[in-house]
Structure formats: C-alpha cells, structure tokens
Amino acid sequence: MNIKFEEREELKEKIKDVNNLGFGQYFTDYMFLMNYDEDTGWHDARIVPYDNISLPPSAMCLHYGQTIFEGLKAYRNGDKVFLFRPDENFKRMNRSNDRLCIPPIDEEFMVEALKKLIDLERDWIPDSKEASLYIRPFVIAIDPKLGVHPSGSYLLMIILSPSGPYYKDGLAPIKIYVEDKYVRTVKGGLGTAKAGGNYAASLKSQVEAEEKGFSQVLWIDGVNRKYIEEVGSMNIFFVTEDEIMTPELSGSILPGITRKSIIELLKSEGKKVVERRISIEEILTLHKEGKLLEIFGTGTAAVISPVGELFYEGTEIIVNNGEIGEISNYLYNELTDIQWGRKKGPEGWQVEV
Numbered sequence: 001m002n003i004k005f006e007e008r009e010e011l012k013e014k015i016k017d018v019n020n021l022g023f024g025q026y027f028t029d030y031m032f033l034m035n036y037d038e039d040t041g042w043h044d045a046r047i048v049p050y051d052n053i054s055l056p057p058s059a060m061c062l063h064y065g066q067t068i069f070e071g072l073k074a075y076r077n078g079d080k081v082f083l084f085r086p087d088e089n090f091k092r093m094n095r096s097n098d099r100l101c102i103p104p105i106d107e108e109f110m111v112e113a114l115k116k117l118i119d120l121e122r123d124w125i126p127d128s129k130e131a132s133l134y135i136r137p138f139v140i141a142i143d144p145k146l147g148v149h150p151s152g153s154y155l156l157m158i159i160l161s162p163s164g165p166y167y168k169d170g171l172a173p174i175k176i177y178v179e180d181k182y183v184r185t186v187k188g189g190l191g192t193a194k195a196g197g198n199y200a201a202s203l204k205s206q207v208e209a210e211e212k213g214f215s216q217v218l219w220i221d222g223v224n225r226k227y228i229e230e231v232g233s234m235n236i237f238f239v240t241e242d243e244i245m246t247p248e249l250s251g252s253i254l255p256g257i258t259r260k261s262i263i264e265l266l267k268s269e270g271k272k273v274v275e276r277r278i279s280i281e282e283i284l285t286l287h288k289e290g291k292l293l294e295i296f297g298t299g300t301a302a303v304i305s306p307v308g309e310l311f312y313e314g315t316e317i318i319v320n321n322g323e324i325g326e327i328s329n330y331l332y333n334e335l336t337d338i339q340w341g342r343k344k345g346p347e348g349w350q351v352e353v
C-alpha cells in the first residue's frame with residue numbers, strides 16, 4: 001500500500017539501522033510491471049509507484065498456483081551499486097516459466113528493465129556489509145477463469161525490499177531438522193522450478209521443525225527417502241577432508257545461482273568439488289568417523305549459511321562444534337567481496353548499475 005511521503009521518509013531513516021530491517025518486510029517506492037496477453041505478447045512494461053494491485057477473485061493464480069518467482073540482490077559499495085549475475089536469474093525464470101506453461105520473457109530486456117528500476121531506487125539500497133536490496137521478480141496468471149488450463153494472460157512484477165540477513169542470527173550456524181515425514185517434491189514435479197507451490201508444500205514441515213527448535217528443514221528424496229536434496233531456502237554442501245560435495249541436480253532440486261557460483265569459485269581455486277547422490281546414512285557415517293568437517297548452505301537470501309547441527313531420526317550431528325568452519329567463512333568473505341564489488345569477480349558476475 002502507498003504510504004504518505006512523510007511516513008516513507010521516516011521509514012527510510014528507521015531502516016538506515018540495519019537491525020531494524022529484517023528480511024522482506026519493507027518495500028521501496030516503485031515497482032516494475034509488464035503484462036502478457038495472447039494477442040500482444042509481453043507488453044506495457046512500466047515502472048509505477050508501489051501499490052496494491054487489483055485482481056478478479058477468479059484470477060487463475062489464486063486457484064491453481066500458476067506463479068513463479070526469482071530472488072536476487074543489489075549491493076551498495078559507496079556510490080557504486082552492483083547486481084550479481086542477474087542474467088542467470090532471468091534464464092532460470094524462463095526455465096520456471098516453461099515448466100509452468102508461462103510464456104518466455106526476453107532475458108536481456110529484463111536485465112535492462114531491472115537496472116532502470118534499481119537506478120531509480122538507489123537511495124533504498126542499504127549502505128552496509130550485512131544488508132542489501134532484495135529483488136523479487138515474479139509472474140502470476142491472471143485469466144479470470146476456473147478451468148484448469150494455462151492462463152492466456154499474465155502479470156510480471158518486480159518489487160524491491162531493503163533487507164538484512166535471512167536468518168536472524170546472521171552468520172551463526174543454524175540447526176536443521178532432516179525431514180522424515182513430509183516430501184517437498186519428486187523428480188518430474190515442480191522441484192527444479194522456482195514455483196510458489198514448492199514453498200507452500202514446505203510450510204507444514206517448516207512450522208513443525210521450528211516448534212522443535214530448528215530453523216530449517218533438510219529435504220530428503222521423496223522416492224527412496226534417503227538421498228539429500230536441499231534445505232528450505234538454500235542448497236547444501238558438505239566438507240570432508242578430501243572433497244566438498246553437494247547433491248547433484250537430480251531433477252527435483254532447485255538449481256541455485258549461489259550454488260553454481262560457489263562450485264565455480266571452488267573449482268577455479270583447484271578444490272575438488274563433486275556433485276553426486278549423497279545419502280543421509282553416508283553423512284551419519286562420515287560424522288561418526290570424524291570425517292565430516294563442515295556443512296553449509298548457499299542461497300541468494302541465505303548467502304553462505306553455516307550449519308551447526310543436523311537432527312535425523314533421533315540422532316544429533318553436531319558439526320565443527322557448532323561453530324562456523326574455515327571453508328564456510330572463507331566462502332562467505334569471498335562471495336560477499338565479489339557481490340559488493342570489493343574484489344573483482346569472474347567475467348559477467350558483477351553488473352554495475
């Protein structure tokens with residue numbers, strides 16, 4: 001909803017203190033919109049004041065979940081502002097679109113449109129090492145129809161939220177519950193798409209895990225119930241003496257852009273990174289033998305998030321004495337140095353606005 005000018009100035013002052021920010025709670029003055037219909041294709045790209053939108057109660061997204069989203073960030077370094085690999089987000093958006101029968105967008109056009117919006121909202125980008133401007137592009141199906149078919153019309157939006165760390169304790173290692181009851185998705189389902197429904201499917205499990213004192217759940221595969229997939233809001237990596245491993249993109253895991261970047265960074269430094277099937281039993285054994293050195297998650301919102309504890313069917317796996325490990329710490333610094341433009345990253349990773 002539009003807030004009065006004076007109130008927005010007050011809000012801007014308030015959130016200069018990063019501790020008041022939280023994640024995804026406050027939104028900037030403007031947003032980007034673009035419509036699709038079958039006759040015109042994508043059209044009417046526009047930047048307008050952030051405000052409520054009006055939809056018919058019959059809009060298809062409200063009934064059948066034909067909606068996808070993306071997440072990326074803008075980082076401030078003095079007067080400079082950087083986006084991190086935004087082309088990858090719009091590529092992934094198109095893969096999600098394809099899976100949900102949403103027409104493709106022009107990826108290059110979207111990067112340029114995003115740069116315009118960010119430039120307009122520069123003032124909202126926090127000047128902090130711990131906070132950034134979270135960017136949420138998304139598409140909703142808006143045909144006013146109740147038949148179960150792909151919609152013929154869509155609305156694409158980008159909203160912006162100055163945000164602090166996703167986890168309230170920042171880099172403090174988190175406790176994760178290995179989900180043994182619910183299933184997020186299976187191969188052939190929506191798991192590789194960034195679809196709202198995947199997150200809806202995770203809520204029950206997330207609530208129950210939180211009630212038990214955990215901040216996230218780790219999903220295991222829905223068929224064998226033994227291979228590790230991903231955490232609620234991030235991909236996951238395991239560090240042993242010999243290698244760094246992460247579950248392969250099996251067809252039910254979200255292909256994270258931070259995941260991909262971390263693999264590329266580690267490989268460029270000559271580290272051994274393997275993407276393969278990893279069973280929870282293997283992790284238990286590695287832990288028992290003292291060979292599991294670190295676990296960390298990767299995600300746009302979560303950045304690099306050390307895991308201090310995994311809990312699986314009554315067994316507690318305490319990792320690195322519940323403290324942040326050397327590799328997680330190194331990767332956090334390396335990645336954030338590149339994202340904030342304090343260090344030159346690989347070609348194309350830093351897009352200045």
Ligand code: COI
Nearest residue numbers: 071072233299300301302
């Ligand atoms: C992100 O990391 O951008 C995500 O989309 C995860 C979550 C906030 C849903």
